[in-house]
Amino acid sequence: MAAGCIGGTLSAWNTPFECARIESQSKVMEDGESKSLIKTMSDIVSERGFGDLFVGLGPRACQACYQTVFLVCIPRMLPS
Secondary structure (H helix, E strand, O other), X not given: OHHHHHHHHHHHHHHHHHHHHHHHHHHHHHHOOOOXXXXXXXXXXXXXOHHHHHOXXXXXXXXXXXXXXXXXXXXXXXXX
């Protein structure tokens, strides 16, 4: 079960890309302006700092751990 929790938690590795994707989508909705992923990430870092790319990492990691444990590990431990 611990391995499932660790694996689920590590599945949140793409949080910076998700933050940039969400930022990019919101900018398109507001301004109609589309930027590349790298440009969006660069703008986030220059405006708000490097740590802002990891906003929401804790809740995403906890959710992924929870889902992996209860949707993968526990059903495998149940008798057939």
